[in-house]
Amino acid sequence: MNRLQQRVEKLGGILDVAKALVAERDLDRLLTLIVHAAARVVEADRCSLFLVDRDRGELWTKVAQGIGTKEIRIPMNRGIAGAVATTNAAINIPDAYKDPRFNQNVDKQTGYKTRTILCVPMRSVEGEVVGVLQALNKLDGRAFTDEDEELLSALGGQAAAAVNNALLHHEIEQLFEGFVRASVVAIEARDPTTAGHSGRVARLSVGLGDMLPRAGKTAGRWKGSSLTSQERQELRYAAMLHDFGKVGVRENVLVKANKLEPLELENLRGRFETIYVQEELQAEREKVQILLRTPADEARHRLAQVDARLAERRRELSGMFEFVVSCNRPTVLPEGTFDRLHDIARATFLGPFSGEKRPFLSENEVVKLSIRKGSLTEGERREIESHVTHTYRFLTQIPWTRTLKRVPDIAYGHHEKLTGKGYPRSLKESEIALPTRMMTISDIYDALTASDRPYKRAVPKEKAYDILLDEAKRGELDQDLLRVFIEADVPGNAPQEP
Ligand SMILES: [Fe+2]
Ligand SMILES: [Fe+2]
Structure with a gap:
């Protein structure tokens, strides 16, 4: 028994x-x-x-x-x-x-x-x-x-x-991991100047998530919140893929450094050279006429006048071109500078083939060169912004497992602001989830501190914190999360391989 x-x-x-x-x-x-x-x-x-x-x-x-x-x-x-x-x-x-x-x-x-x-x-x-x-x-x-x-x-x-x-x-996990990594390779091949961005945003987002439960009172309304290991993985994948939609943005817009594309600027340089050569030719013709029709001692004086005028014109034209080049850089221009641009645009020259009068600058060039902030026209900016929608469309095609099903939603919100003034959906504060808020802070921080573009200087950490604090003060970013991000020094303490 x-x-x-x-x-x-x-x-x-x-x-x-x-x-x-x-x-x-x-x-x-x-x-x-x-x-x-x-x-x-x-x-x-x-x-x-x-x-x-x-x-x-x-x-x-x-x-x-x-x-x-x-x-x-x-x-x-x-x-x-x-x-x-x-x-x-x-x-x-x-x-x-x-x-x-x-x-x-x-x-x-x-x-x-x-x-x-x-x-x-x-x-x-x-x-x-x-x-x-x-x-x-x-x-x-x-x-x-x-x-x-x-x-x-x-x-x-x-x-x-x-x-x-x-x-x-x-x-299955390995399959997802491999797939996510391959996708990151695809984005970075498309836009090499943002190399490493996705990985760094994942590292910072997960790092912030890890610090949250340890932050105590600093976490404010998020006190006591923490991510489960599944939520952590969900956030990590969302962060790694948040900018994937950039593969749907035209490459020249994506990597645009200046207001005009390089070919457009070359074209403009050629035009100014043509204009100068035309004037030079005109001066030579005048000189021939002077030599044919004027007595020698008077001719010498008048030839010198023509040369001086041509030299003056050369300085003028190259000054104009230099000004155009300075407008081309993505700086914040003071008011009034564009008046000179319009003056230059109004000047005309004769098209060498058609013989028709043509403006020094086309309408399209003036529009692009008078961009006040950055280097993108309104249309180009919208095109870049569409990367969020492309990301969402791409991510919703993937049959995520139950524990990862929020990946598309988390990524979809990464450019939303708590004030409701973000894009593409202008979500309200209550509609923006915790993981998305963590990713937004990490994304902005990395965009500021990365020295990823030849024309963009990297901002030091303290300055980046100030910029983020300003945004939080304006109500755009989550103040509590930002406080944890800064006080726990997430950039210095986040795991290298999240
Ligand atoms: Fe983005
Ligand atoms: Fe990003």
Whole structure:
């Protein structure tokens, strides 16, 4: 009766373990769990677990009680574990040192004395050997029994299912990870000047998330908030992909440094040179006329006048061109400077082929050169802003797993402002979620401090903090989160590889 009760208890124990195993997705923790359960079920001193790696024809283990968690690999056909894995049958050895299959070297290395061994295959539902469970030294000093073999095999079956589950889960995670990284490579290939931005924003966002629960009162209304490991991963993916939509923005707009594109400026330079050459030619013609019609001593004086006028004109034209070049840079221009631009635009010259009068500057050039802030026209700015919508459209195409389903939404809000004046949806404060707010701060900080464009100087950290604080004061950014960001020095403390 007592034995029957024990058996029922052990079987019940296996069921409990099976439930726990199914819930554990992390392979390392799962393997530890199995090994401890196995040792308990058969009352063994130690237990180890080997997994089959068919691609390499090897058995490998990470968890071997007593030896630590180093990864050990052995050929599939070696030793007792190898024999069990290849024959798919259990081996029960009552006296290890009398059995030729036992490798005494392992004991010599570890100082352990193996006496009894029970080794069973871990079979999947399809009957395939996934791994091997090996129990050493029954605690009562006797050999392992048939019942032990039965119990360990039952546990092995549960363990096999759980390991397959965890491996599959791990593969899916790896797949997502690889896909996200490949997407980042694609964005950065398109816009090399923003290289590293996505990774840095992910690092800062996750870093801020990690600091939040430790911030105490500093976190204000977010006091006590924290991210679960799944939410952390969700935020990380959203941050890595937040600017992916830039692949949908025309490249010349994306990498535009000045108001005119380089070819447009070259074209303009050519035009000013043509205008000068025309005037030079005109001067030469005048000089010929003077020489033909004027007495020599008077001619010398008039020729000098023509030369002086031409030199003056040359200075004027190159002055105009230099002014145009200065307008072309993306600076904030003082009022009035554009008057001179309009004056230049009103001047005309004769088109060398058509003979028609043409303005020095076209209407389109004047519009572009009179941009007050930055280097983009209204249309170009809208086009750049559309990257957020492109990002969202792209991300919603992906069948995210349940724990990652908010990735598209988090990324969609990264240019929204708490004042409702952000884009593209002008969301209200209540509609902007915590992870999005963390990413917005990180995105702006990195845009300010990165020296990623030849024409843009990197802002030092303290100055970037001041700019962010100004935005928070205007109600655009989350003040509480920004306080944590600055006080915990997230840029200095965030994990390098989040
Ligand atoms: Fe963006
Ligand atoms: Fe960004």
